[in-house]
Each structure stands twice: as structure tokens, then as C-alpha cells.
């Protein structure tokens with residue numbers, strides 16, 4: 441129960457990694473708020489928590505007013521914000537000259553501006569409560585690895601890592617510890633290439649990833665909870681890569 445009574449925000453908590461992470465915090469006693477645009481998916485996470493303290497609030501991380509409202513509502517309901525997991529993200533592929541400008545903008549607005557807006561509103565709430573922990577979601581694709589067709593996503597995630605390191609230096613003196621996590625290929629719909637089945641993905645990953653398999657949701661959840669816990673108290677401005685050896 442490392443997070444007993446802690447107030448934890450997980451963006452993108454209605455699916456994939458965000459849902460698994462939210463349920464992980466709830467199992468360790470946290471009061472978790474899952475946020476995203478789709479109400480139904482968030483409600484499903486609340487249901488899966490089976491008595492764990494999980495509530496849902498709709499929000500769009502690419503909209504400053506929406507993020508301000510989300511953080512304000514959490515503080516009003518729970519009195520503070522202790523941990524923020526800025527996990528919401530989108531992927532759009534396409535070679536640079538072929539990619540629609542709207543797709544590039546959507547990826548950057550969600551993945552990079554979304555993390556900026558989240559921290560912009562989370563940090564004052566954490567300062568008011570005497571400190572906190574932020575984990576931002578980057579990716580192995582970005583600073584660690586390049587993939588043709590993934591330019592917008594790579595640029596957004598490299599930006600997240602750079603922004604996080606700067607923010608970490610700016611706020612560690614005031615008790616806010618900020619890091620990124622960089623997943624590899626995990627078991628969610630986002631890691632499926634267009635038209636690919638789970639069996640196809642398993643075959644592709646067997647040939648590409650040194651460990652020979654997709655990462656489980658438990659394997660990413662365990663690392664996020666560790667990074668947010670006091671066990672990782674000396675990890676500041678770091679980028680924890682969880683990719684089965686892809687970028688070793």
C-alpha cells in the first residue's frame with residue numbers, strides 16, 4: 441500500500457497502459473482520478489476497480505481550459521494532488537512529405553503540448569500541497585530510436601523527454617520530482633500497426649525486440665508505480681526505458 445490515501449491523476453486512464461496503471465494505484469490504496477475524452481471508457485475503468493477508489497472526469501489534455509478545470513476539480517474534491525501520470529497520447533504515422541498537417545498538429549498538441557499543459561496546471565496544485573511526483577509518458581521512439589513513418593510521434597515524444605528534464609530541474613528544489621518513462625512495444629491497440637493482428641504483432645516483435653515478445657501491462661505498470669514511489673526518491677529528470685532491450 442505504497443500510495444495509501446494519495447491523490448493520483450492518470451490521464452488516458454480509460455484504456456491500455458493508463459487503465460492498467462490506474463488500477464495498479466487503486467490496488468495500492470490511492471484515490472485515483474482517471475481522465476480522458478471518452479466517458480464510457482473511463483467508466484469501464486471505474487467498474488474494473490471493483491471497490492477501489494477510482495473516479496472519472498472527462499478532459500482533453502490538448503485544451504488548457506479543460507486541463508485547468510480537471511486539476512481544479514480534483515483539488516476541490518480531494519483537497520490536493522500528490523501524483524500525476526501524464527499518459528494520454530495518440531499516434532499518427534506517415535512520411536514527412538505525405539503527412540497531413542492536421543495529423544502532425546494533433547500528435548504534437550496531444551503528446552507534447554498536452555504534457556506541457558498538464559504540468560502547467562498540476563505543478564501549482566502540487567506546490568500548494570507541499571510537493572508531488574509527475575511521470576510523463578515518452579516513448580522508445582523519439583530520443584532512443586528512429587522509425588521511418590513515425591516522425592510526428594518521435595518529435596512529440598523527444599519533446600516530452602526534453603521538457604521533462606527541464607521541468608525536473610526547475611521544481612525538484614520545491615519538492616516535485618518529475619521523470620519520463622519510455623515504453624517499447626506493449627500490449628495495447630496503439631502498438632498494433634495498421635491492419636496487424638495480435639498474432640502478426642507477436643511475430644514482428646519476436647524478430648525485432650531482443651527479449652522476443654511484447655511487454656505486458658503489468659511490466660509497465662510496475663515500473664510506473666516504482667517511479668512514482670518513494671523507492672525512486674533519488675530519480676530526478678530521468679528517463680526510464682522499458683523496451684525489452686530494443687534500444688540497448
Ligand SMILES: NC(=O)c1ccc[n+]([C@@H]2O[C@H](COP(=O)([O-])OP(=O)(O)OC[C@H]3O[C@@H](n4cnc5c(N)ncnc54)[C@H](OP(=O)(O)O)[C@@H]3O)[C@@H](O)[C@H]2O)c1
Nearest residue numbers: 452455456457476477478500501528529625626628630631
Ligand atoms: N503501447 C505501447 O507500446 C506504447 C509504446 C510507447 C509509448 N506509449 C505511450 O504510452 C501512452 C499510453 O498508450 P497506450 O498504448 O495505452 O494507448 P491507448 O490505449 O490508445 O491510450 C491512449 C489514451 O489517451 C487518451 N487520449 C488521447 N488523446 C487525448 C486527449 N486529447 N485528451 C485526453 N485523453 C486523450 C485516450 O482516451 P480518449 O481517446 O477517450 O481521450 C486513451 O485512453 C501514450 O502516451 C503512448 O504514446 C505506448
